[in-house]
Amino acid sequence: MDRLKLDHVKHVIAVASGKGGVGKSTVAVNLAVGLAARGLRVGLLDADVHGPNVPLMLGVRRREAAQGWSAFVPLASGSGAASSSNMPPLERYGVKVMSIGLLVGEDQTAMLDNVETVGWLVRNLLTLVDWGELDVLLLDFPPGTSEPQATLLKSVVLDGAILVVTPQDLARLDSTRALRAFQRNNVPVLGLVENMSYLRCPHCGERIEIFHRTDVERPISTEVPLLAEIPLDPALSAAGDTGRPVLITDPDGVQAEALWALIDAVRGRL
Numbered sequence: 288m289d290r291l292k293l294d295h296v297k298h299v300i301a302v303a304s305g306k307g308g309v310g311k312s313t314v315a316v317n318l319a320v321g322l323a324a325r326g327l328r329v330g331l332l333d334a335d336v337h338g339p340n341v342p343l344m345l346g347v348r349r350r351e352a353a354q355g356w357s358a359f360v361p362l363a364s365g366s367g368a369a370s371s372s373n374m375p376p377l378e379r380y381g382v383k384v385m386s387i388g389l390l391v392g393e394d395q396t397a398m399l400d401n402v403e404t405v406g407w408l409v410r411n412l413l414t415l416v417d418w419g420e421l422d423v424l425l426l427d428f429p430p431g432t433s434e435p436q437a438t439l440l441k442s443v444v445l446d447g448a449i450l451v452v453t454p455q456d457l458a459r460l461d462s463t464r465a466l467r468a469f470q471r472n473n474v475p476v477l478g479l480v481e482n483m484s485y486l487r488c489p490h491c492g493e494r495i496e497i498f499h500r501t502d503v504e505r506p507i508s509t510e511v512p513l514l515a516e517i518p519l520d521p522a523l524s525a526a527g528d529t530g531r532p533v534l535i536t537d538p539d540g541v542q543a544e545a546l547w548a549l550i551d552a553v554r555g556r557l
C-alpha cells in the first residue's frame with residue numbers, strides 16, 4: 288500500500304522521542320494550542336493508543352459510547368484502507384483534535400495488543416477524520432522506536448519530526464535511535480526540544496539544573512538544532528491535568544515564555 292499523503296494538510300509533523308515520559312504530549316498539546324493562537328489552522332492527532340493523554344490535557348471528552356469505533360476497527364488490519372473522511376474531529380482552543388482515546392471503550396482495548404494493528408489504526412484514523420484544510424497536523428507519537436512507530440513511518444508521509452529530550456544522557460541515546468529511524472524513512476528532523484531542562488527558583492530566579500546534563504556529545508545534539516528549552520514547572524504539569532493550557536489561561540505569564548519561544552521556533556522551521 289502507498290504511503291498515506293493528506294492532500295489538504297500542508298505539514299504533517301510528528302512529535303516523538305525514544306523514551307517515555309519526557310513530555311511529548313505536553314509539547315504537542317502546547318505547540319498545537321500556540322500555533323493556533325498564532326493564526327495557523329492546526330490539527331492534533333493523539334497517536335498514543337496505550338496512553339492517550341491528549342484528551343485530558345485539552346479537557347475534551349469522549350462522545351457517547353465510543354461511536355465510530357465499530358466503523359474503523361475492520362480497517363485496522365491493513366487489508367482495507369479507509370476511503371471516506373467523515374468523522375468530525377473535536378475542536379478545542381482553535382485546534383481540531385482526535386484521539387483513539389476518544390473512540391475506544393475500556394472493554395475494547397484488548398485488540399490493541401497487536402502492535403502492528405495499532406499502526407494501521409492510526410493511519411486509518413488519519414484518513415477517517417474530516418480535518419478540512421490545515422496548515423499543520425501534529426501527531427503525538429507513542430514512546431519508543433519499535434511498533435507502532437515503524438508501521439506509522441512506513442505508511443504515512445511525514446513532512447517533519449520534532450524530538451523531545453530531557454537533559455540526561457540516556458534520553459539522548461534513545462533519541463539518537465529515534466533520529467535514525469526518521470532519517471531512514473526520509474523524514475527531516477526539524478529540531479530538538481529539551482524539556483524539563485531546568486527549574487527557575489521562584490524566590491531568586493536562579494536557574495537550577497535538576498537533572499545531570501551530559502557532557503558526552505551525541506550525534507543528536509550536533510546534527511539537530513535545539514528549538515527551545517522548556518523548564519520544569521509545576522504550572523505546566525497542573526495545566527496538563529486540568530486541561531487548561533497556560534497559553535490560554537496566562538498567555539503573557541512567565542510560564543508561557545519558553546512555550547512561545549518553542550512555538551515561534553517551530554513556525555520558523557515550517
Ligand SMILES: Nc1ncnc2c1ncn2[C@@H]1O[C@H](COP(=O)(O)OP(=O)(O)OP(=O)(O)O)[C@@H](O)[C@H]1O
Nearest residue numbers: 307308309310311312313430518519520523524527
Ligand atoms: N516541563 C514540565 N514541567 C512540569 N511537568 C511536566 C513538564 N513536561 C511534562 N510534565 C509532566 O510530566 C508528565 C509526563 O509528560 P507527558 O505525558 O507530556 O510525557 P510523554 O512523553 O507524552 O509521556 P508518554 O511517553 O507516556 O506518552 C505529565 O504529568 C506532564 O504534566
Ligand SMILES: [Mg+2]
Nearest residue numbers: 311312335340
Ligand atoms: Mg504522551
